[in-house]
Amino acid sequence: MDYGIHIADFTWRSGAHSLGPALASHVRNAEAAGIRRITVMDHFWQLPGLGPVEHEMLEAYATLGFIAAHTETALLHTLVSGVIYRHPSLLAKQVTTLDVLSGGRMGLGIGAAWNDEECRGLGFPFPPVAQRFRELEETLQICLQMWSDSEEPYEGAIWQLERTLNSPQAITRPHPYLLIGGGGEKKTLRLVAQYADACNLGVRDELPTHKLDVLRAHCDDVGRSYDDIEKTAMVAITPESTASSLASLAASLSDLGFTATYVFAVGIDEPSRVVDVIHGALELE
Numbered sequence: 444m445d446y447g448i449h450i451a452d453f454t455w456r457s458g459a460h461s462l463g464p465a466l467a468s469h470v471r472n473a474e475a476a477g478i479r480r481i482t483v484m485d486h487f488w489q490l491p492g493l494g495p496v497e498h499e500m501l502e503a504y505a506t507l508g509f510i511a512a513h514t515e516t517a518l519l520h521t522l523v524s525g526v527i528y529r530h531p532s533l534l535a536k537q538v539t540t541l542d543v544l545s546g547g548r549m550g551l552g553i554g555a556a557w558n559d560e561e562c563r564g565l566g567f568p569f570p571p572v573a574q575r576f577r578e579l580e581e582t583l584q585i586c587l588q589m590w591s592d593s594e595e596p597y598e599g600a601i602w603q604l605e606r607t608l609n610s611p612q613a614i615t616r617p618h619p620y621l622l623i624g625g626g627g628e629k630k631t632l633r634l635v636a637q638y639a640d641a642c643n644l645g646v647r648d649e650l651p652t653h654k655l656d657v658l659r660a661h662c663d664d665v666g667r668s669y670d671d672i673e674k675t676a677m678v679a680i681t682p683e684s685t686a687s688s689l690a691s692l693a694a695s696l697s698d699l700g701f702t703a704t705y706v707f708a709v710g711i712d713e714p715s716r717v718v719d720v721i722h723g724a725l726e727l728e
Contacts, residue, residue: 444693444728446721447480448473449522449677449707452489453499456712462499466506467513469714474517476722481510482522482552482705488561493709496560504537511545519549522643522677522705523624525556527567527575531582532604535589542613549613550620551586552643555579555631576630577601583621583638590618622675628657636661641673643705650695651676675703681710686723693724 450469457465470481485503488496503521511519519541524534534551542549555575556562562569570578581599588597589609597604613619622641625631635642635658642658644651655674662669676696680689693704708717 444697444701445479445703446477446693446725447482447518447675447703447705448478448717448721449482449484449705450714451484451707452493452712453501454489454494454712455714459499462501463509465714466509469718470510470514470517472715472718473721474514476718477725478517478718478721480518480520480703480705481514482520483507483510485521485524485528485552486558486561487565488558490558504541507541507549508544511541511548514545514548517548518620519545520552520620520622523552523554523622525558526553526579526582527556527562527569531578531585531602532589532607534582535586535609538586538619539590539609539611539613542615542619543611547614549615550622552622552624553579553582554624555627574601576634580634580638583623583634586621587618587638622673624677626651626654628654632658633661633665635672636665636667639672641675641703643675643677646676646678646692646696650699652699655699673703674699674701675705676701677705677707679707679709680717680720681708682716684720686720686727689720690724690727693728 455465473481483503483506486500489498489500507519538549538551559569578601581601585597589607590613594606594608597607621639622643623635623639624643626644644654659669706721
């Protein structure tokens with residue numbers, strides 16, 4: 444089981460004025476502890492359930508660039524980018540740029556977006572769900588084409604690109620790691636089956652066994668091997684969580700075929716606590 448640390452809260456004891464050095468130290472410590480993936484949220488405001496919306500939230504791709512400069516081995520990506528926040532060709536270019544500058548360590552985590560409150564607050568359009576999923580599929584197609592050798596035009600229902608030139612090209616071949624987040628059974632998991640390298644499913648009160656069955660059925664429908672898709676989970680830890688409890692949950696996920704667990708903190712304002720719990724879980728394996 445790979446462990447990833449998902450940074451979902453930047454309201455730390457260090458305060459905003461010392462957030463840069465604190466974040467650099469945090470990600471270096473994570474790598475040293477054996478954590479192989481580092482992700483950040485792609486939101487403009489803090490999410491309900493993690494803190495007040497006024498709490499600190501850094502822009503995702505600028506933050507990943509900073510993290511890339513302070514790490515050496517970890518896979519980096521968002522978990523996950525809302526498709527409506529960026530034009531797809533710019534998103535492909537951002538991921539490519541960070542993949543090149545990090546030496547081939549950048550991926551793309553993406554989803555259909557859901558946070559209408561922050562969109563209304565900052566003036567971003569928030570289309571109906573059907574259009575967001577159309578945008579998601581076209582964005583996946585555009586990114587994959589821009590990461591290929593093709594410079595042909597792209598003609599979609601929403602976006603038209605005259606020349607899909609992408610230079611420099613991504614180091615990671617055939618393309619950067621592509622993960623789709625969410626467990627929507629009709630659309631999200633179908634897009635995973637058709638386009639993605641990995642899915643990401645939230646784990647709360649029960650293991651997502653049924654979601655895996657749905658994904659398997661979509662794979663059968665599109666003629667793709669279910670085993671080709673990496674299954675990843677997102678789990679929360681609280682001040683009461685222990686290394687033993689995390690290791691036990693990870694073992695249960697592993698039995699279902701999950702190979703990576705992304706861990707985020709709820710109610711923990713000292714990031715070293717998260718690293719300690721994950722490191723302890725790794726030692727128990």
